[in-house]
Amino acid sequence: MPISALRRLVVERADPVLGRCRYAADVGGRQIVHPVLIARRGERFEAVVENRLPQPTTVHFHGLTLPEAQDGAGFDAIAPGAAKALSFEVKNRSGLYWFHPHAHGFTAEQVYSGLVGLLVVVDAEDAALDTALALGPHNRLALAVSDVRVAAGSIRPYAPSAEDCLHGWFGNRALVNAALDVRRTVAPGWVRLQLLNACNARGLLLAFRDADANVPFHLLGTDGGLLAAPVGVDRLFVYPGERVDLAIDASGRRELVAVSLAFDPRHQAKGGKLAHAHPARGRYAPLAAEAVCGDGASGADALPDGVELGLFTLQVAGTGATQLPSLPARLSTLPEPPQATVRRLRLDFDEHAGFLIDNTPYRVEEIAFSLERGAREVWEVRNSPISMPHPMHLHGFGFRVLRRRGTFGPARALAGEEGRLPTDLGVKDTVVVWPNETLWLAVDFALPDEAAFRGRQRYMFHCHNLEHEDGMMMRNFAVL
Numbered sequence: 001m002p003i004s005a006l007r008r009l010v011v012e013r014a015d016p017v018l019g020r021c022r023y024a025a026d027v028g029g030r031q032i033v034h035p036v037l038i039a040r041r042g043e044r045f046e047a048v049v050e051n052r053l054p055q056p057t058t059v060h061f062h063g064l065t066l067p068e069a070q071d072g073a074g075f076d077a078i079a080p081g082a083a084k085a086l087s088f089e090v091k092n093r094s095g096l097y098w099f100h101p102h103a104h105g106f107t108a109e110q111v112y113s114g115l116v117g118l119l120v121v122v123d124a125e126d127a128a129l130d131t132a133l134a135l136g137p138h139n140r141l142a143l144a145v146s147d148v149r150v151a152a153g154s155i156r157p158y159a160p161s162a163e164d165c166l167h168g169w170f171g172n173r174a175l176v177n178a179a180l181d182v183r184r185t186v187a188p189g190w191v192r193l194q195l196l197n198a199c200n201a202r203g204l205l206l207a208f209r210d211a212d213a214n215v216p217f218h219l220l221g222t223d224g225g226l227l228a229a230p231v232g233v234d235r236l237f238v239y240p241g242e243r244v245d246l247a248i249d250a251s252g253r254r255e256l257v258a259v260s261l262a263f264d265p266r267h268q269a270k271g272g273k274l275a276h277a278h279p280a281r282g283r284y285a286p287l288a289a290e291a292v293c294g295d296g297a298s299g300a301d302a303l304p305d306g307v308e309l310g311l312f313t314l315q316v317a318g319t320g321a322t323q324l325p326s327l328p329a330r331l332s333t334l335p336e337p338p339q340a341t342v343r344r345l346r347l348d349f350d351e352h353a354g355f356l357i358d359n360t361p362y363r364v365e366e367i368a369f370s371l372e373r374g375a376r377e378v379w380e381v382r383n384s385p386i387s388m389p390h391p392m393h394l395h396g397f398g399f400r401v402l403r404r405r406g407t408f409g410p411a412r413a414l415a416g417e418e419g420r421l422p423t424d425l426g427v428k429d430t431v432v433v434w435p436n437e438t439l440w441l442a443v444d445f446a447l448p449d450e451a452a453f454r455g456r457q458r459y460m461f462h463c464h465n466l467e468h469e470d471g472m473m474m475r476n477f478a479v480l
């Protein structure tokens with residue numbers, strides 16, 4: 001639905017027993033649940049968010065460049081029963097963005113419970129691509145893929161053990177746009193698929209199968225919009241918070257099954273035992289009323305990270321274009337990565353404190369560092385060899401990956417020039433840092449509009465493994 005039609009966005013529990021939640025858009029008195037929002041670049045978002053949860057929440061627009069007051073990063077959460085008016089201009093490039101809760105201590109539970117919304121930003125470049133691909137009406141899809149724990153036919157409530165808090169909360173089934181066992185029908189020809197990994201913690205090694213054959217596809221874009229040119233691939237790592245924009249040829253196929261292939265997830269951190277100890281959690285009820293076992297057992301067996309998991313099926317039917325158009329050689333012009341001063345950040349593991357940035361647990365009032373608006377920096381992000389993959393998310397600013405060093409394990413096979421993975425070639429706001437790796441990220445801290453961004457603006461850099469995020473792997477910084 002177009003954002004111009006949105007007046008109210010209700011955050012509510014759909015099932016108080018199991019705690020499943022949803023976003024519901026109010027469009028002139030009519031309710032659309034789990035809305036996929038569509039915005040033209042430059043359009044304004046004007047809506048009131050109503051929190052009907054028994055917990056504080058926020059709406060964080062992941063990937064958008066917004067003033068602190070609209071970023072929903074958790075500095076001023078919306079209390080249960082309260083509402084907040086949101087008003088901002090969508091300034092980002094076309095691409096798949098998303099929105100989700102970001103109230104510290106509640107993020108993992110609320111996202112797992114179903115609060116995942118998609119925002120598709122479109123512009124002339126995006127429309128030109130659809131025309132070039134001769135996309136049929138059913139051949140463009142925007143999908144949020146997460147994993148949930150299903151037992152006896154129902155999705156079990158969020159109840160992480162100390163082990164889950166360390167490695168992440170993993171499910172056993174894929175949930176796609178809030179549904180299990182998703183099948184979509186597409187026509188022969190190009191299919192354009194914008195896909196979000198909305199899992200709390202699971203890394204996806206995305207591939208497509210037709211019977212037993214792996215089907216090659218093309219990467220067109222990443223978190224912050226289109227690549228300069230398409231890249232041919234047969235699998236891609238997509239970690240929590242990351243998005244990919246793909247083209248796959250459905251001609252001559254009966255169905256395409258999207259899977260996450262088996263891989264070594266490189267959880268090198270051993271022996272730590274953690275529990276969410278965020279003080280705010282004790283003051284509010286969990287989302288589910290049904291009692292969960294005290295030791296965190298959820299009544300369903302989780303599939304560990306890196307185990308093969310079926311995601312969804314594209315069934316091919318009908319007739320498409322008689323001749324498949326070739327992919328455009330050029331898709332977009334990317335902002336040049338700035339050459340700039342280096343800021344070093346370390347991702348640490350401590351058996352007692354868990355995963356931290358620069359050995360410092362998150363404190364809401366702390367500002368780790370400040371920089372001037374318009375500053376250009378290269379962030380050198382180094383992950384400990386005794387760690388695990390961390391999908392690191394920067395609020396407010398897209399960045400370019402300049403290079404990767406120290407890559408081992410399954411990512412190494414995908415590395416190209418400067419050690420970069422195919423998904424490193426676009427504009428990013430979330431990037432996975434594997435154990436022992438160092439990444440160099442070029443960021444331009446320009447703020448687009450003096451009036452809307454007046455005064456100091458606080459943003460965050462954090463891990464998007466949501467158990468790590470709630471477990472303090474997060475820092476604030478300020479743009480002056």
Ligand SMILES: [Cu+2]
Pocket residue numbers: 355389390391463464465468469473
């Ligand atoms: Cu992490």
